[in-house]
Amino acid sequence: MDQGNTAFLLIMAALVLLMTPGLAFFYGGLVKAKSVISMMMMSFGAIGLIGVLWVLYGYAIAFPGSEGLVAPWSIDWSAIGLTSLLETPEGAAFPPLAFVGFQATFAIITVALVSGAIADRAKFGAWMIFAGVWATIVYFPVASWVFNFGLADDGSFAYGGWTTFGLQEAFGVGVIDFAGGTAVHINAGAAALALALVLGKRVGFSKGAHVPHNPPFVLLGAGLLWFGWFGFNSGSELAADGTAALAWVNTLAAPAAALLAWLLVEKIKDGKPTSVGAASGAVAGLVAITPACASLTPGWAIVLGLVAGAVCALAIDLKFKFGFDDSLDVVGIHLVGGLIGTLYLGFFANGTGLIYSGDATQLLVQAIAAFTVLIYSFVLAFGIGWVIEKTIGFRITNEDELAGVDTAVHGEDAYKLETV
Template sequence: MDQGNTAFILICAALVLLMTPGLAFFYGGLVKAKSVISMMMMSFGAMGLIGVLWVLYGYAIAFPAAEGTVAPWAVDPGAFGLTNLLETPEGAAYPPLAFAAFQATFAIITVALVSGAIADRAKFGAWMVFAAIWATVVYFPVASWVFNFGLADDGSFAYGGWLTKGLQDVFGVGTIDFAGGTAVHINAGAAALALALVLGKRVGFAKGVSVPHNPPFVLLGAGLLWFGWFGFNAGSELAADGTAALAFVNTIAAPAAALLAWLLVEKLKDGKPTSVGAASGAVAGLVAITPACGSLSPFWAIVLGLVAGAVCALAIDLKFKLGFDDSLDVVGIHLIGGLIGTLYLGIFANGTGLIYSGSGTQLLVQAIAAFSVLIYSFVLAFVIGYVIEKTMGFRVKNEDEIAGIDTVVHGEEGYVLVDSK
């Protein structure tokens, strides 16, 4: 067992887990002051719920043993409770439990991302029910489609997802998704769009009506996300090597470029670059580079960041034109950014991209993966959300939304400015 790689994976797992509290601050700063507790609790609720479900059965669904291409909805009964991962096989580079821990943090952050689309108006209990069902029938299987490494007899991990090995068997190249452009960002963004449609618009929804109540929270959250994202991207190599170093550098380059591009668009559109725009631009670049960080030269990572920052800055206004209330722009940043990063690889991926190979096969494969995940996640998220809304109710009453859902749902206030005692 390589103790250096084991330490690397465990440290990266801790970094990725930190991203969810970072997301809580990022989202919390963007909502109304009287909704900040509710918003942050949806992220922390996901940490608790998905952490438990992952150990109980999530890993068993996401990582059944790979012997050739694994069926899209395979399950490894021996992995329930992680019982078959307690021993490290001879010759393994790191303990299977280290890999399970690393992937657990991906499941948590993906579910938490969805919550940004329903800010200011969702019941916490209904959110937790949705999170449990969506993780079970959407995230865990999709993670298997993209990330599935089955544990082989020699302790190594072998690809078996249908979007990776399966498409490779058919087209000669499989989907490139180094750290989760499809499984994480497109997946979460599609589910966010579905929930935004199910819950409907906030009271008084219109451009310019809702403004972030705490931009410093947003900047703090973006900083924590960026910091944790180094574990997210570089850690996906599962080894402290040159590819991890490339992913690390690209995780600097792309979001830095996206930040600048977003600010430039803001300046040209509105006359002023904003702190929230800087934070949002950085996140857009991080989203776009996630699938591509191990397959692009740093130059092309900068170009990707510029494209993602500019396009996502424009895409966030689609909700006003199309009439859906994606409260915190999960669709505009994560769905659109994930699509950009995933499809960009079809052209610029080292070796197999169009400009290197002269073939459009990689682009075709990337598109199949991106839209398969998008459609699957959207349809099931819409159905799950609709059933919850029609049974236990997903949205709070309009009067509770106006009054502030922190006190109604959680009995707390984010800011107690006067001591009543």
């Protein structure tokens, strides 16, 4: 066992776990002052629930081994409860549980991302039910499609999910998704759109009606997300090597460029660059570079960041044009940014992208994977959310929304103002 790689993977996993509290601050600062506890609790609820489900059966679904292509919904029954993974095989680079822990943090943050679309109006209990069901029938299988693969001694695929092994068999190249553009961001963004449609608009929804109550929280959250994202991307190499270093540099370059592009769009559109815009631009760049961080030169990573920052800055207004209330722009940043990063690889991926190979096959493969995940996640999330809304109710009453979700749902206030 390589203790250096083991330490690397465990540290990267801890960084990724930090992203979810970071997301809680990012989302918490964007909502109304009377909704901040509710918003942050949905992220912390995801840590608790998905952490338990991952140990019990999530890993067994997401990583069923050689059966991943034939039946990606199958379960490795020996991995239920993880008891079969306590021993480290001879010659392994790291203990199996190190990989289990690393992948658990991906599942947690993906579920938490969805919650931003239903800010200010969702019941906590209904959210927890949705999170558990959606993780079970959407995230865990999709993670198997993308992340479950094994290599033979000659470096060829020995088995894998259909987006890797299956598309490789059919087209000669598999999807490139190094750290989760499809499995995490497109997946979460599509589910967020579905829930926004199920729950409907907030009271008084219109452009400019709901403004962030605490921009410093937003900046703090974005900073924690960016810090943790180095573990998200570099850690996906599962080794401290040159590929991890490339992923690290691109995780710096792309969001930095996206931050600048978002601010420029704000300046042109609204006359003023904002702190929330800077934070949102950085996150948009992080989303876009996630699938691409190990397959682009740093120069092309900067170009990707510029494109993602500018396009996502414009995409967040789509909710006003089409009339869906995606409260915290999960669709405009994560769905759109995830699509940009995933499809961009079809043109600029080292070796197989169109500009290098003159062949559009990689672009075709990227599109197949991206839109399959989008449709699968949207349809099932809409169905789960609709059933919850029609049975126990997903949305709080308009009266409770106006009075404040925190008091109505949690019996707490984020801020106590006392007069002397």
